[in-house]
Amino acid sequence: AQKVTQAQTEISVVEKEDVTLDCVYETRDTTYYLFWYKQPPSGELVFLIRRNSFDEQNEISGRYSWNFQKSTSSFNFTITASQVVDSAVYFCALILSGGYQKVTFGTGTKLQVIP
Amino acid sequence: DVKVTQSSRYLVKRTGEKVFLECVQDMDHENMFWYRQDPGLGLRLIYFSYDVKMKEKGDIPEGYSVSREKKERFSLILESASTNQTSMYLCASSRYYEQYFGPGTRLTVT
Numbered sequence: 393a394q395k396v397t398q399a400q401t402e403i404s405v406v407e408k409e410d411v412t413l414d415c416v417y418e419t420r421d422t423t424y425y426l427f428w429y430k431q432p433p434s435g436e437l438v439f440l441i442r443r444n445s446f447d448e449q450n451e452i453s454g455r456y457s458w459n460f461q462k463s464t465s466s467f468n469f470t471i472t473a474s475q476v477v478d479s480a481v482y483f484c485a486l487i488l489s490g491g492y493q494k495v496t497f498g499t500g501t502k503l504q505v506i507p
Numbered sequence: 508d509v510k511v512t513q514s515s516r517y518l519v520k521r522t523g524e525k526v527f528l529e530c531v532q533d534m535d536h537e538n539m540f541w542y543r544q545d546p547g548l549g550l551r552l553i554y555f556s557y558d559v560k561m562k563e564k565g566d567i568p569e570g571y572s573v574s575r576e577k578k579e580r581f582s583l584i585l586e587s588a589s590t591n592q593t594s595m596y597l598c599a600s601s602r603y604y605e606q607y608f609g610p611g612t613r614l615t616v617t
Contacts, residue, residue: 425604435516437597437608483549487604494565495606499549 394419396486398498405474406506413469413501415484423489424465427445431481431500443467444489472503510534511609513598517547519615526585530598539581539602541565541573542610543594550597558580588616 395418405411415424428440434489441451443460449501471478484498514529532539540555542565552565554573562573570592574582581600585592593616599606 405523428606429608435595435597435611435613437599437606439605442605494552494555497550499547 394421394424394486394488394496395461396484396498398482398497398501400501401499402502402504403479404504404506407476408473410470410472411474411503411505413471413482413484413503415467415498416444417465417467417484417486417496418484419488420451425487427485427487427495428467428469429459429483429485431483433480437483440469445498471503474503476505479503479505511598511600511607512556513596513609513612515612516610517613517615519617520585520588521587521617524585524616526588526614526616527597528535528583528596528614530581530583530600530609531579532581532600533579534600534602534607535578536600536602536607537578538577538606540599540601540606541571541581541583542597542599543567543592544597545594553583568606588614590616592616 397416424445426443429437433436448460457470459468481500481502483500485495487495511532520526538557541553542550544550551567553571556562556575572584596612598609
């Protein structure tokens, strides 16, 4: 069975600080996909990124960056120069290749950015 | 852009009532899902469907049923609502891996 752990339940940072959200996953499969979703206070989960298990290249998108390390089974998410609009719950998730019906979600990390 | 809509943002029902939650997607996705979200428990899969009239149980199907008569529409049914079904219900759809979510329905059962 798959498992996704987000050990940080809540994080508070002051605006413009950098913050890293941790995600550790467990799976015996070698082919899988990892995701991050953002859930703002409005409630709708928004897809941020997908990474497949064969691509360990880090990715940067504006102030967001993701660090995927298979050696430590981690897929961490960093927000640089945080803003109040980044306040949300962030979910890390895993899905097996071919098993696209079922996603394993972490329990989420609530990020509060204080102005 | 993918659009997933849910029939209500907020709903209040009484114990024992039959409750219908509707979800519609406009991207011709094969897969549709119903989750419930509770504090500290994250998202838990109730049911999913990979085709019209097809359904599969998720992790917590007890007390729920679903219906998918058309590809774009996936309904969640609470046959006899109970207070422990008070929760946020999220619908999602996907073609392959990324799931796209609706805004959620916050259901309160009194």
